[in-house]
Amino acid sequence: MFTGIVECTTKIYKLNRKKNNLFITLKNPFLNKIKINQSICHNGICLTVIDIDKKTYSVIASEETLQCTNLNFLKIKDKVNLERALIIYERLNGHIVQGHVDTTAKIIKIENKNGSWLFFFKSKEKLYHSIVKKGSITINGISLTIITYTKYVFSVSIIPYTYKNTNLHLMKIGDIVNIEFDIFGKYIKNFIKNYKI
CATH class of the missing domain: 2.40.30.20 (Elongation Factor Tu (Ef-tu); domain 3)
Structure with missing residues (x-):
């Protein structure tokens, strides 16, 4: 974990x-x-x-x-x-990440926001039932927050510390990254899918 x-x-x-x-x-x-x-x-x-x-x-x-x-x-x-791996008695500063990648996504746009960066990704999987605005997502092992999303494309904002201290500063348009959706969202999605009245 x-x-x-x-x-x-x-x-x-x-x-x-x-x-x-x-x-x-x-x-x-x-x-x-x-x-x-x-x-x-x-x-x-x-x-x-x-x-x-x-x-x-x-x-x-x-x-x-x-x-x-x-x-x-x-x-x-x-x-x-x-x-x-997480030590249980420490603070959970990001969100719960399993390290089990769900899919990959391609970087399709990077916008410099004069102090931060907006990264846009195109997912191989449909996003509607896997993410929510302001929800958590893991990109190349980094806990990030969803800014916008459509059927296949989503964006996240990257602060200077994260940009500098991860491999995101080496990423360019066309690069492929690993995506893990929020585990709680996946459980809820599975429950609703299999729920029968």
Whole structure:
């Protein structure tokens, strides 16, 4: 479980495909703070640590994860947003994030608002029953607030701190990001869909 408050970014060190899986090795910014079998959120994707050394650590992504995320677009030296799992007694500064990506979206417009940025995304999935105005959404592991939305397009506002301290400042039009819809909204959507009078 995560909060969508990115702790830091790190660079991809190595990518290695074995059968249908992708082994990802990253520069280790956590030193002695992580361990084998620990979950870390990478660009919004919960992945398990399988190997650690002083300079790097490795995780593995399965075929299913590769199909519904942007991991296939990763390249060596790309920057990835990182967040370690939530400690229950700490403040929930973002919103509840599972690290289970629902879909991907393409950046279609970036507006500089003289101190902040407005990002517009086109989702692969219809949005009407998955988001609400001023509701929470996770983009590449970042907890953000919906500003506007239509059937497939939505926008979020990015403050300077978030822009500088995540990989959003490296993003450009056409880039693909990972999207996780709010878990409470998904439960309500599923309940209504299956509710019978």
